[in-house]
Amino acid sequence: MEKLKNKNIDLGNDSISKIFWSYAITSILAVLAQNTAGFVDAVFIGRYIGPEGLSAITLIMPVFMLLGGIGTMVAVGGTTLAGIFKGKENFEKSNNYFNVTVVLLSIVSITSTVFLLAFSGSFSSLLGASGVVAELMIEYSKTLSLFFLPFLLNFAFLFFLKLDGKPVEMVLIVLSGTVINILLDYLFIGVFGWSMKGAALATGVSQLVPCILMIYIIMFKSTWRFSTPVFKMKEIWTMLFNGSSEFLSMSATSVAALIYNVIIIKRIGFQGVAAYAVALQLTTFSTSVFYGFAEANQAAVSFNIGANKLSRVEGLKKASIYANLVTGVILCIVTLMFSERIASIFVKNQATIMMAAEILVYFAVSFILSGVNITVATYYTAVNAPVLSGALAVLRSLIALTIGLLTMPIIFGNSGIWMAVIFTELVTIIVGALCLRKYPYGS
Numbered sequence: 487m488e489k490l491k492n493k494n495i496d497l498g499n500d501s502i503s504k505i506f507w508s509y510a511i512t513s514i515l516a517v518l519a520q521n522t523a524g525f526v527d528a529v530f531i532g533r534y535i536g537p538e539g540l541s542a543i544t545l546i547m548p549v550f551m552l553l554g555g556i557g558t559m560v561a562v563g564g565t566t567l568a569g570i571f572k573g574k575e576n577f578e579k580s581n582n583y584f585n586v587t588v589v590l591l592s593i594v595s596i597t598s599t600v601f602l603l604a605f606s607g608s609f610s611s612l613l614g615a616s617g618v619v620a621e622l623m624i625e626y627s628k629t630l631s632l633f634f635l636p637f638l639l640n641f642a643f644l645f646f647l648k649l650d651g652k653p654v655e656m657v658l659i660v661l662s663g664t665v666i667n668i669l670l671d672y673l674f675i676g677v678f679g680w681s682m683k684g685a686a687l688a689t690g691v692s693q694l695v696p697c698i699l700m701i702y703i704i705m706f707k708s709t710w711r712f713s714t715p716v717f718k719m720k721e722i723w724t725m726l727f728n729g730s731s732e733f734l735s736m737s738a739t740s741v742a743a744l745i746y747n748v749i750i751i752k753r754i755g756f757q758g759v760a761a762y763a764v765a766l767q768l769t770t771f772s773t774s775v776f777y778g779f780a781e782a783n784q785a786a787v788s789f790n791i792g793a794n795k796l797s798r799v800e801g802l803k804k805a806s807i808y809a810n811l812v813t814g815v816i817l818c819i820v821t822l823m824f825s826e827r828i829a830s831i832f833v834k835n836q837a838t839i840m841m842a843a844e845i846l847v848y849f850a851v852s853f854i855l856s857g858v859n860i861t862v863a864t865y866y867t868a869v870n871a872p873v874l875s876g877a878l879a880v881l882r883s884l885i886a887l888t889i890g891l892l893t894m895p896i897i898f899g900n901s902g903i904w905m906a907v908i909f910t911e912l913v914t915i916i917v918g919a920l921c922l923r924k925y926p927y928g929s
Contacts, residue, residue: 496651502801505786509648510809512657514778518771526668527685528767530675532832535622537760539682540832542622544763545613545747548740549627553598555736557638560590562867563729565645566788567721570870572649573792577709585715586722587642595635602631613747619756626682633690636697643700648785650708659699667692731863731872735879742887746903749891753900757838764832764842765849765904772817776857779809780864787868796927803865810857821850848904855911862918871928874921882914889913 524543531539564587571580606627610620640660647656667688674684704710750758783802790798821828829842859882866875890906898905 502798502805506782506802506805506809509786510779510782510806512654513648513782514775515657515661517774517778517781524689524770525767526664526671527689528763528832530671531682531685532760532764533834534675534679535681537757537833537835537838538618539622539685540763541619541756541759542615542626542682543685544759544766545615545619546609546623546627548613548743548747549602549609550630551736551743552740553601553634554638555733555740556598557591557594557634558641558736559726559729559733560587560594561638561642561645561729562732563587563725563727563872564590565642565649566728566784566867566870567725568646569649569785569788569868570792573789581711581713582716583721583725584646584710585713586717586725588639588712589715590722590725591638591642592635595638599631599634602627602634606631613744622682626686629683629686630690633693636690636693640693640697640700643697643704645781645785646710647700647703647708649789650710652703652708655703655707656700659696659703662699663692663696666695728867728870728872731867731874731876731879734876735863735883738880738882738884742884742891745888745891749895749903753895753903754841757835758841760833760835761829761838761841761845764829764838765845767832768821768828768846769849772814772853773856773860775813775817776810776860777864779806779813779857780861782806784864784868787865788870791869791927799869799927803861806861806865807858810861811854814854814857817853818850821846821853825850844901845904848901849907852907852911855915859911859914859918862922866921866925866928869928871925874925874928878914878918878921881917882910886910886913 528540528543531543564583568580568583568587571577571583606624609627610616610623613623615623640663644656644660670688670691671685674680674688678684680687705712746762747759750762783806787799787802790796790802825843825846826839828846829839833839833842859878863875863878863882866872866878887906887910890909891903894902894905894909896902
């Protein structure tokens with residue numbers, strides 16, 4: 487396998503600004519394109535099916551996040567170690583991590599699909615849904631579960647193509663999925679009236695097509711080679727341990743979302759869940775941008791850690807932190823100015839729009855700090871410090887948020903439910919700053 491030195495981007499020698507912006511712009515576009523599927527679904531579901539449909543996807547999403555977290559653990563662990571060994575110019579071992587990652591992801595995906603098909607009917611009552619909302623949840627989850635394999639493979643393939651110096655190809659492929667999703671959502675929901683099944687089918691196909699295209703790129707236009715992997719338990723455990731922070735993060739987020747849903751249903755009702763779903767869509771958009779800046783550096787940081795070029799690692803880290811801080815301020819201002827207009831994109835019910843606009847005010851303030859917190863946790867994954875990354879992720883996604891949810895409503899009433907997100911980001915950024923000062927390059 488040839489040395490990782492693409493004619494456009496050399497991770498070990500090109501300027502920090504060239505690497506950062508080349509990957510940042512394409513990474514943001516790629517992550518946005520990936521998450522646009524859920525955003526577009528929410529728009530069509532909210533306007534054609536109503537608040538019940540938004541409530542359904544909000545209630546079932548923690549289950550998908552939990553299962554997806556297992557796949558993410560494999561993908562992040564495998565791609566990070568593949569990048570480190572490429573930086574060390576151990577190409578054989580790097581490529582073996584690629585193949586091990588693909589096989590393990592396939593196993594996780596198929597198992598998750600079987601699990602969802604078997605138990606989708608049990609989730610509705612467990613998650614507090616009933617009536618129409620429960621029926622819509624089952625319809626959506628059973629259909630979307632059939633496409634778990636391309637979802638998880640796409641996540642890994644994006645990182646492997648970044649490591650191969652192909653950010654432009656990556657974005658074009660992902661954007662093709664976004665276009666497919668928009669067209670199929672209109673066709674399946676707006677024209678054919680297939681309701682939640684149509685939304686899930688549109689999302690699934692929009693992931694399947696890019697997956698096929700990325701397999702073609704990898705097979706014929708990259709340095710990666712599909713081959714029979716050599717499985718060594720020690721290396722697999724290293725992969726899983728390194729990616730465990732991402733699993734903990736998504737698991738913690740899933741649990742926190744369940745807690746959020748229970749509290750909202752108890753204190754406000756299903757209209758509150760629908761309004762919260764609108765706020766979640768904007769949060770997903772902002773988080774996509776933040777992760778785009780954070781993950782733009784992941785391949786470069788892993789490569790330069792492997793090559794022991796610590797000054798470059800420091801420069802990449804600072805670029806990502808500053809970019810996310812500025813972006814957070816901009817997103818906060820825009821959200822505060824247009825909260826009602828944003829909410830009206832998703833729903834027609836005026837009461838739901840007003841409630842969603844109120845929730846967006848609190849989430850907007852949290853944007854200022856959330857990008858920096860995402861950057862720090864992602865950075866520690868890239869430098870192979872999963873304990874630090876996992877600790878920060880769990881603190882932000884579960885511990886601090888749960889404390890906020892238990893205390894803020896007591897002090898501020900129902901508004902405290904939404905103030906908990908601000909409390910969470912404040913606690914996390916303090917702990918993150920202390921970690922960066924004590925462990926600048928990981929533990």
